[in-house]
Structures are given as C-alpha cells and as structure tokens.
Amino acid sequence: MAKDLFGGLGGLGDGLGGLMKGLTSMMPQDDPNVQLIKAQTEAGDLAKQEMELYVEIGKQAVQKYGMEEFGELADKMKLVQTNLAAAREKLNSAKGEQEAKEKADKELRDSRTCPACGHENPEGVKFCQECGAKVGIKKNICPSCGMENPQGVKFCGGCGSRLEE
16 A cells, blocks of 8 residues: 555655655654655655766766767757757746736736725726725836836936936
8 A cells, every 4th residue: 555655756856755754754663664665765866866867977978979979869859959949938938928917917906006095996996995086197107216206297306317108
C-alpha cells in the first residue's frame, strides 16, 4: 500500500521530497513503510542530482565540441530550442494580454471610484452614492513627478512639466 500511495514522491521535486522527509521524521522510524518512503525519497533525490550532472556535462561537451558533433541529437535540440522560443513568445504575449486586461479593469474601476471618498460605485453612476461627489473625473497626475494637480491645469505645479490632456 505504501508503495502505491507514496511511490516516487521523493523524485517529484524539492517541495514534495522535503515534505516527505518532514512527514517521515514524525513517524515511527522502525516502521517498514517509513523506511520505504525514506529510501524512495533518497533514491529520487540522487536521481535528480545525477540528471543535473548529466545536463552540466552535456552543456560543457557542446561548448567544447560544438552541436554538430552530436548529429541527430543536435537536430532534436535545435527543434526544441525553436519550439521553446515560440512557447516563450506565446507566454510573453499572454502576459501582455493579461497586463492589458488588468489595466483596463483598473481604469474601469478608477472611473467608477469616487475621487473624494474612494467609494467604488456601480457602472454608469455620475455621482457618488456614498458622498454625492461627481464620479468619473480623471485625476490630473503629473507623468514626470507624480504630483496630483487640479483639473484644467496644463503644467504641473511640482515640476513644471506639461500635463496630458
């Protein structure tokens, strides 16, 4: 049962391996299941170390001999690197879309948030339901120094920079 339940958990990463070590330290040390878990965790940790060493050896070999020396493996590596570049591009694109959505959501929230009391009002409300102040007034923040200026002012009172209209 222990093999089915805990089999291989030690090799899944530092987080689970550390968790298993922590759990086994609280269990009876003479229990065969605990010994099995500890042995699996140790074997998994050592296999991970071995893989990391193979990776380092491979990197050094490529630096020393060049990719062309490795034939089909070099072709596979180039394909993986191409796919990795495409995946990173997708990731950056997704991050950009997420940031744009978060910015749009923030702008929408800000347009409904009362500049006087900070209450977030429902969409379409022109006056704050909490204090009665006009809602939707864009703050006149200086892009250079960050100072908040009164509406209608064209130049920042803090640094003199031209304000966006």
